[in-house]
Amino acid sequence: MEQNILLQLSHISKRFKTDLALKDISMSLHPGEVLGFLGPSGAGKTTTIKIITGQLRQTSGEARILGTDSTNIDASIYEKIGVVSDNSGIYEKMTVWQNLVMFAQIWGVSNARVEEVLRQVGLGEHRKKQAGKLSKGQTQRLVLARAVLHKPKILFLDEPTSGLDPATAVEIHKMLLDLKAEGMAIFLTTHNMEEATKLCDSVALLHQGEIVEFGSPQELCLKYNTNKRYRVLLDGKEEVVLEQTSENVDMIADWMRRNQVQRIHSCEPTLESVFLQVTGKALSA
Amino acid sequence: MGNTMGNMNKLFAVARIKWICISRNASVMLGPILVVGMVLMYKVLYGSMVGGELPPILTGVILSLGISMNICMDGFMMVGMAIAEEKEKHTLRVLMTSSITGGQYFVGSILFPFVLTVAVNFVVLLISQVSMEYVSMPAFFLVSVTASLISCVLGMVVGICASNQMNASLIAYPLLMVFMMIPILGNLSETLRKVSGFLFTGVLTEMTNCFANETRYMVKPLDVAVLAGELVISVLVFLILYKKNGYEKD
Numbered sequence: 001m002e003q004n005i006l007l008q009l010s011h012i013s014k015r016f017k018t019d020l021a022l023k024d025i026s027m028s029l030h031p032g033e034v035l036g037f038l039g040p041s042g043a044g045k046t047t048t049i050k051i052i053t054g055q056l057r058q059t060s061g062e063a064r065i066l067g068t069d070s071t072n073i074d075a076s077i078y079e080k081i082g083v084v085s086d087n088s089g090i091y092e093k094m095t096v097w098q099n100l101v102m103f104a105q106i107w108g109v110s111n112a113r114v115e116e117v118l119r120q121v122g123l124g125e126h127r128k129k130q131a132g133k134l135s136k137g138q139t140q141r142l143v144l145a146r147a148v149l150h151k152p153k154i155l156f157l158d159e160p161t162s163g164l165d166p167a168t169a170v171e172i173h174k175m176l177l178d179l180k181a182e183g184m185a186i187f188l189t190t191h192n193m194e195e196a197t198k199l200c201d202s203v204a205l206l207h208q209g210e211i212v213e214f215g216s217p218q219e220l221c222l223k224y225n226t227n228k229r230y231r232v233l234l235d236g237k238e239e240v241v242l243e244q245t246s247e248n249v250d251m252i253a254d255w256m257r258r259n260q261v262q263r264i265h266s267c268e269p270t271l272e273s274v275f276l277q278v279t280g281k282a283l284s285a
Numbered sequence: 286m287g288n289t290m291g292n293m294n295k296l297f298a299v300a301r302i303k304w305i306c307i308s309r310n311a312s313v314m315l316g317p318i319l320v321v322g323m324v325l326m327y328k329v330l331y332g333s334m335v336g337g338e339l340p341p342i343l344t345g346v347i348l349s350l351g352i353s354m355n356i357c358m359d360g361f362m363m364v365g366m367a368i369a370e371e372k373e374k375h376t377l378r379v380l381m382t383s384s385i386t387g388g389q390y391f392v393g394s395i396l397f398p399f400v401l402t403v404a405v406n407f408v409v410l411l412i413s414q415v416s417m418e419y420v421s422m423p424a425f426f427l428v429s430v431t432a433s434l435i436s437c438v439l440g441m442v443v444g445i446c447a448s449n450q451m452n453a454s455l456i457a458y459p460l461l462m463v464f465m466m467i468p469i470l471g472n473l474s475e476t477l478r479k480v481s482g483f484l485f486t487g488v489l490t491e492m493t494n495c496f497a498n499e500t501r502y503m504v505k506p507l508d509v510a511v512l513a514g515e516l517v518i519s520v521l522v523f524l525i526l527y528k529k530n531g532y533e534k535d
Contacts, residue, residue, distance in 0.1 A: 078384035089375030
């Protein structure tokens, strides 16, 4: 096996009674890489995380996390990984500081590190505030702070910005990109394709428990850009969408020569439309 | 050595979390306050009825009521409700995915309620006006500690079965009825008295009745068998449920 693979899934399947929730899932994750699992609710994203983190056992296949078979891992694995789900709770009756210090004690982390993380997530001035009184965005930042307190090698994020306002989601994205820059590997599940495009080095499109496409967001968008088109805004505020034909290329060139083009964009598909094209279903369904 | 320290730190972190959560949950903390308050109130009421020192039978009633109530309300309710609250607030999974083992969570969860239950038992004994001359402290300590432990383990069973705090109350009440009411009502019915002899709370009540009646209490083999048997059974029930679904069903 490659030395720097932190996570390796080989032909993972999971069956719940008669329902096949995951089919032949294979992938790997390296340090400093963000891997996105994209799919609508019920596609098998959370099930995958639970199998990898030992909370659920697969029906077949092998999952290795930090070199250990996920069926053989014990509680000590959580000293090296961080887990955030969309419903990760906080101790509402404790202060922000207490919420972190309790987990710092569990992981043997110093109070100086708690200070550092508090500052990093912008909750330094709220340290004495009761956690139950935080806004939704602040709560999610606290959850994230707690998950990275012990500097995990892999961070599992299950819909981390679900239900957050756009401004808070942007803050969370910035934090995640900083963590990636520090070398942390991130396994992200989301049905938000903009989030995936912004954060992920590679994405797996999951449909009914199966990976139907895999690659970098750009690769996938270009792969399905079979019908090349351009959206052009002209001087007269007229907007036209033109397919890539030799006549249209000449026409655009002519407009440009005459300085009539205000704006021009290529119309390659988004991850959302790629998903729709591959599965026939919308990602947000 | 370092590993042992780490494990102890984790255990104490869970105990600390539980201490903060339980001590800030008014409905749960009302239990021990209610027990002490009720014993004091009964003492005053009965005292004013008889116009002086309480006869042993009334002291016995007060003592057994207080201790039975304490054992059941603090153990079942405090431990069970605290786990149910963690499920309700989605913090149990967070804790269990932070390298805490099932054993550490178990010990950490019952530590504070167990100590509190034992302490309140002693407070009830001291304020009940029972004559200390006839109180066998080693026997009281042994029976009280074992009974408190059983009730805390049963509280863990309540917590493992409950999905939320409301649910925990519903599960705990039948246990409360059996383990609290049968020994108390044992004074009124011979059948219930016999049944009570096979309950860990019944052993405790019988002992406190002896103290109140100013007779020497001797730990009988049946008492030891009941206490040990019910401790083993409650641990086994807990382990079976834990093996099945862990602390929280998916």
